[in-house]
Amino acid sequence: MTGNEAMAEAAIKSGCVFYAGYPITPQNEIPAYMARRMKEEGRVFIQAESELAAINMVFGASASGARAMASSSSPGISLKQEGISYLSGCQLPALIINVQRAGPGLGNITSSQSDYFQATRGGGHGDYFNITLCPWSVDEAVELVMLGFDLADYYRNPIIILADAIIGQMMEPVSFPLKSGFNKKLSSKDWALTGAKGRAPNSIQSLFLKEGVLYEHNEMLRKKWEKIRDSEQRYALDKAEGAQILIVAYGSQARITVEAIDLLRKKGVKAGLFRPITAWPYPYQALKEAAKGLKRVLVVEQSLGQMVEDVKLALSDKEVHFLGKAGGGIPSVLEIIETVNNLSFIS
Amino acid sequence: MKKFIRPQSLKDVDTHYCSGCGHGILHRLVAEAIDELGVREKTVGIAPVGCAVVAYDYWNFDVSEAAHGRALAVATGIKRCLPDNIVFTYQGDGDLASIGAAETLHAANRGENLTCVFVNNACYGMTGGQMAPTTLIGQKTTTTPLGRNPKFGEGWPLKISEILALLNGVCFAARTSLTSPKNVRETYSCVKKAFSNQIEKKGFSIVEVLSPCPTIWQKTPVEAMKWIDEEMVKEFPLGVIKG
Numbered sequence: 001m002t003g004n005e006a007m008a009e010a011a012i013k014s015g016c017v018f019y020a021g022y023p024i025t026p027q028n029e030i031p032a033y034m035a036r037r038m039k040e041e042g043r044v045f046i047q048a049e050s051e052l053a054a055i056n057m058v059f060g061a062s063a064s065g066a067r068a069m070a071s072s073s074s075p076g077i078s079l080k081q082e083g084i085s086y087l088s089g090c091q092l093p094a095l096i097i098n099v100q101r102a103g104p105g106l107g108n109i110t111s112s113q114s115d116y117f118q119a120t121r122g123g124g125h126g127d128y129f130n131i132t133l134c135p136w137s138v139d140e141a142v143e144l145v146m147l148g149f150d151l152a153d154y155y156r157n158p159i160i161i162l163a164d165a166i167i168g169q170m171m172e173p174v175s176f177p178l179k180s181g182f183n184k185k186l187s188s189k190d191w192a193l194t195g196a197k198g199r200a201p202n203s204i205q206s207l208f209l210k211e212g213v214l215y216e217h218n219e220m221l222r223k224k225w226e227k228i229r230d231s232e233q234r235y236a237l238d239k240a241e242g243a244q245i246l247i248v249a250y251g252s253q254a255r256i257t258v259e260a261i262d263l264l265r266k267k268g269v270k271a272g273l274f275r276p277i278t279a280w281p282y283p284y285q286a287l288k289e290a291a292k293g294l295k296r297v298l299v300v301e302q303s304l305g306q307m308v309e310d311v312k313l314a315l316s317d318k319e320v321h322f323l324g325k326a327g328g329g330i331p332s333v334l335e336i337i338e339t340v341n342n343l344s345f346i347s
Numbered sequence: 348m349k350k351f352i353r354p355q356s357l358k359d360v361d362t363h364y365c366s367g368c369g370h371g372i373l374h375r376l377v378a379e380a381i382d383e384l385g386v387r388e389k390t391v392g393i394a395p396v397g398c399a400v401v402a403y404d405y406w407n408f409d410v411s412e413a414a415h416g417r418a419l420a421v422a423t424g425i426k427r428c429l430p431d432n433i434v435f436t437y438q439g440d441g442d443l444a445s446i447g448a449a450e451t452l453h454a455a456n457r458g459e460n461l462t463c464v465f466v467n468n469a470c471y472g473m474t475g476g477q478m479a480p481t482t483l484i485g486q487k488t489t490t491t492p493l494g495r496n497p498k499f500g501e502g503w504p505l506k507i508s509e510i511l512a513l514l515n516g517v518c519f520a521a522r523t524s525l526t527s528p529k530n531v532r533e534t535y536s537c538v539k540k541a542f543s544n545q546i547e548k549k550g551f552s553i554v555e556v557l558s559p560c561p562t563i564w565q566k567t568p569v570e571a572m573k574w575i576d577e578e579m580v581k582e583f584p585l586g587v588i589k590g
């Protein structure tokens with residue numbers, strides 16, 4: 001299965017009953033898959049008239065208590081920012097898949113990791129954070145979609161699956177677990193708009209006009225995001241113990257990086273990988289520990305330098321080197337090896 | 348004899364609307380129709396962006412906000428997940444006919460089984476009186492200080508209900524006003540029809556209501572009603588357009 005199809009099937013297996021999408025490459029396999037499978041399951045698929053309409057349909061579906069999902073690629077995700085800000089302000093759970101392509105502007109359909117800032121720093125107006133999950137394989141994309149729906153419901157927060165064109169288009173064997181790895185208990189959605197039968201009316205709102213009420217709302221959101229930051233950081237290590245050089249990469253770029261690490265080790269350079277799985281909340285502490293005793297780390301990204309800023313925040317006392325390309329450029333195994341070899345000469 | 352009492356679908360709260368504003372009357376008509384059809388406990392309303400943004404403070408049923416222009420997309424999401432509930436939007440002219448024109452056209456064209464109450468007051472009220480798509484030719488607003496003039500590239504009043512009536516997905520389109528007891532009764536009957544169409548799963552219904560905004564129009568409430576009767580209806584004729 002391709003990553004796109006696998007993420008779509010994972011959503012169905014997670015009980016997603018509503019999907020709205022708009023055509024954009026390289027994620028078109030998701031709406032095509034959903035159009036077929038959601039119908040088979042008696043659930044809702046809508047090809048929306050626009051990205052804006054799609055995300056706002058998801059807003060409505062979520063407000064009714066349903067598990068809902070949207071997917072798009074970079075330019076389309078930019079258009080969805082209005083809706084994502086409202087989802088956040090209204091505390092509505094939703095899953096949004098971004099199969100990133102290269103920008104800025106229309107860019108092109110090649111793989112990119114240039115929407116990291118947008119995903120991890122809110123992206124739309126107002127103070128808010130999206131839980132941002134970054135799969136590095138088709139299998140992990142399935143896991144993270146399933147986890148994402150649970151996280152969304154538990155925290156009443158939008159989730160971004162920050163995939164890229166390589167993950168979306170890549171075909172790999174995949175297994176679908178019966179449950180997500182999330183082990184906290186989900187409560188019933190007593191806030192949902194289902195009709196005020198036998199209860200006071202519910203309202204979904206992010207507008208608070210009375211003095212001080214919006215401030216209190218933001219303080220409540222701050223506490224929620226602090227809780228997420230403290231309990232939902234995820235990351236993976238590969239050969240990081242005892243490494244002389246630590247390379248930080250995520251998503252498809254981490255896949256390329258492990259190949260470079262294996263070749264470097266064959267040549268006697270002890271390289272290791274730190275791979276954030278949650279880009280927000282970023283695993284700062286874990287990175288600090290992984291890099292303990294090291295003088296320098298290398299960050300590799302399909303961007304002009306976005307995640308590298310989080311690495312610098314975590315490792316203010318270390319040299320943070322960067323290898324990155326945007327516009328469809330993908331740092332290659334050879335380029336990574338060459339960069340590491342050059343760094344070794346410095347010491 | 349029928350007693351004049353507060354509908355169950357309206358909360359017992361003070362109004363924040365200006366004197367002579369049409370929202371108070373129309374909120375009540377929507378509430379009365381919902382009570383009359385016995386669907387209060389399964390109704391979900393979508394509040395607009397504009398003066399009626401706090402509609403959930405007045406209506407005694409579930410209400411969601413929506414971003415400016417997106418009410419019908421939000422309503423689509425809710426209704427598709429809860430097809431047996433009654434879902435409606437309450438939108439102004441800027442919301443429905445300008446920033447939300449695409450959402451309006453396509454929800455209607457999909458034949459979403461929804462009710463749309465469209466408040467046409469020929470201006471943006473909440474933001475201080477800018478030109479709306481429905482602003483009349485010659486009407487002065489903060490953004491058409493010389494009066495709306497197609498020769499300045501400001502276009503013509505947009506007749507969205509007539510446009511929607513052309514679509515197969517639309518089962519009912521009507522334009523009414525609030526300027527007299529007769530017109531209020533006619534509005535009530537169209538609003539009720541737009542909700543019963545949804546109960547009967549007939550498709551998309553829209554009721555456009557010409558509604559006074561004395562504050563922005565800089566008129567007394569009585570003059571504002573007169574302006575609708577004498578000027579607005581020339582551009583926006585009353586009556587059932589379809590259905």
